[in-house]
Amino acid sequence: MKWMMIACLTALPPASLHAATQTIENKALSVMFDDASGGFTVAEKTTRKVFLTNGRLEGEAMKAVVAGRKIVVTQTDGSTVSLELREDQPFVFITKQQMNRGPAQRDPKEPGYIEVTKSVLATFTLDLGKPAAELTTQGTAGLRPPGENPGSYLFLTCADPATRRGVVAGWVTEDRGSGVMFSSVKDGKVEFKAQIDYGHLRIPAGKAAQLETLAIGCFDDARVGLELYADAIARIYKIKLRPQVAGYCTWYDDKHSGAGDEKSFVELAGFVAKELKPFGFSVVQIDDGWQDGGSFNGPSRGFDRVKPNGPYPHGMKPVAEKVDSLGLTAGIWFLPFARNHQDPEYKDRQQWFVKRDNGKPFDTEWGGTCLDLTHPEVKAHLTQLVKTIRSWGYKYFKMDGLWTGTATEQMYVNDHYKDDHIGNNAPFHDPTKTNIEAYRDGLKLLREAAGPDVFFSGCNVSQNMRSFGGSIGLVDSMRIGPDNGWEWRGVLTPIDHGSPLYFLNGRVWWNDPDPYYIRANTTLNHARFLSSWVAITGSFCLNSDWLPDLTAERLEIIKRIMPAHGATARPVDYFDNRFMTTWVVTDTRQSMRRDVIGVFNFHDSEMNVNESCEQRLGLIPGKTYHAFDFWAKEPIADFTGSFKLKVAPRSCSVIAVRVDEGHPVVLSSSRHVTQGMVDITDEAWLKGRLSATSKIVGNDPYQLRIAGLTDGGKTWKPVAVAVSPGDKDAGVTVSSRESSGLLLVTFQCPQSRNVKWIVQFDGTSP
DSSP: OOOOOOOOBOOOOOGGGOOOEEEEEOSSEEEEEETTTTEEEEEETTTOOEEEEEEEEBSOEEEEEEETTEEEEEETTSOEEEEEEOTTOSOEEEEEEEEOOSSSSOBTTBTTOEEEEEEEEEEEEEOOSSOGGGOEEEETTEEEOGGGOOOEESEEEEEOTTTOOEEEEEESOOSSSEEEEEEEEETTEEEEEEEEEEEEEEEOTTOEEEOOOEEEEEESSHHHHHHHHHHHHHHHTTOOOOOOOEEEESTTOSSSOTTOOHHHHHHHHHHHHHHTGGGTEEEEEEOTTSEESOOSSSSOOEEEEEOTTSSOTTOSHHHHHHHHHTTOEEEEEEOTTEEOTTSGGGTTOGGGBOBBTTSSBOEETTTEEEBOTTSHHHHHHHHHHHHHHHHTTOOEEEEOOGGGGGTOOOOOSOOBOOOOOTTOBOOOSSTTOOHHHHHHHHHHHHHHHHOTTOEEEEOOGGGOTHHHHHTTTTOSEEEOSOOOOSSHHHHHHHHHHHGGGGGGBTTTBEEEOOOBOOOTTSOHHHHHHHHHHHHHHTOOEEEOSOGGGOOHHHHHHHHTSOSOOOSEEEETTTTTOSSOOEEEEEEOSSSSOEEEEEEEEOSSSOEEEEEETTTTTOOOTTOEEEEEETTTTEEEEEEESEEEEEEOTTEEEEEEEEEOOSSOEEEEESSSTTSSTTTEEEEEEETTEEEEEEEEOTTOOEEEEEEOTTOTTSEEEEEEEEEOHHHHHTTOEEEEEEETTEEEEEEEOSSOEEEEEEEEEEEEOO
């Protein structure tokens, strides 16, 4: 009989045993544990404002001591809970060591063990100086009132939309359990509950198991807090992201969908190499339908061999070799963690599969039968499978149905907490492994077999959110929503699911919203809408159109959204709108700061934007800004104090803004929607001379838009435009003209190169 650990909030021990408050501090926080009540509070160090009250830990406290920057609470069952502050992080980290003192509670199947199915590590009340009715929560379930949030996986934040001040709470480890967060309202105040679901966590008699670690912090801007939370996760898991790629997937192709076929795939790769590779397009990926095997519940699963008489009659290796010869990376789809127990191929391998409590194979809708990732034969099978695919020449793996590795039910489409009965399975072959631990071990096994140079694209968290936190540190990109589509509803799907998770992108993995579409049956506005959103947010950049048939106007969109900008992108209305309309990208990596504002109108009517520069957009206070609309190819009026814009229905505007410096500045360029972030370096102004280096793609007309010709009480007249002698010798030509108050400088470059240029101005006073 299983023993379920149920939340048991700290009881009030006799007052005579406790007579002190234990306190720890760092630069950001002050944490206090009251021995008499067994509760804890957390305050901001600088203001002394208490933002967390009535904190309660699971279990009955016996004593608490301070050890460095830790308060260690010993409990009556021998367990310990630490509340820890780390020198350079604005969070309190809470971790429990769950003790089994033996033989009081045992699993008859495993004498001496206790089995933890879930644990409520802590509950606490938030104090943001506002009643709950004026606050909101943001998590995987999206924007919700605190009393109506059904539960969020991994993290949850509660904030005041008027100021963005809020509390961020989330799990920074998910090694063996799946962390979830809940909010509720009691007496007009918001309460949080931090729960870990394990399914099966067996602790031997006389031993302790470390549970997952929770982080809690309070921030003037909770968006910054979420970004720092993601940084904390990345630090713990030592995440070093593989470079972001841009590419193509066959699945939704309007002409050769599914897996495509050998002829069309090679044709498309050749087209990409010629037309789009110079702009950053680097991967072409084959999706479901190339593989052999019977289809009993979802896709065929013979991933170690090619379907006879299928779309790739010469096998997968020649295709990958052709792609590689074009200087591109070949990608392939497969579903690693499930097969079908009813397939005759597995008749004599039933021991490979996870069993439910009733002894039947753990079958899932579409996913198939979950493999027992702790079984030695399964491990050997997966190792050989990955080595086979790798030997064919594929270095990009799209791994679908990952949730099956957790042996949980499919819950597609879902992002909020639902009881999926994790642990509703017989113990694994290795009964010491939890569902999440087995899953993580499976991903580690795939990485070891594939090698360090293979890009892992995970798919997808909306099938069952257990694969969300469980995949952290083990995949390079992750599908953060369900399948999308080229229709307007499909355009909204990735934005709806992906926007709340923006802070993970570029820190924990690359957020994959599924492909953008620019095919002929989409309007030009819609084509620009999703592709611009992908580019502005810095998300994973994939296409699934038949590219050779696209018009030059449509191809132009693809060229202008690659490569990823690598700067900081934030939604302005993160705590205001479910569909976030306004994003700001800020690049401070060079001495000349650049900002781009992306505005996305989801509505069927015109949208009016009116945002304060300082409080809402994060621009420099008191400054006047020049502005340029990328897709309209025209400047908009200078602004000070607030940014105002009208955006047509179901369309977007991407606006570059630069501070009025009193002299000419590069406001925009034609290379990329971020208008200078990916292509301009070393911009400088010295004694009437504006200079920089531009990264220009060969045979792609390149234009600079220089503003400030009448700034600083002077009129700045361009008197000379030139490139370096080396660039001139390489055939680079340059011309210029004035239009609408801007100097437009156009370069023609026969080959891709970094071009050094100078514009000399003569300033005259009125």
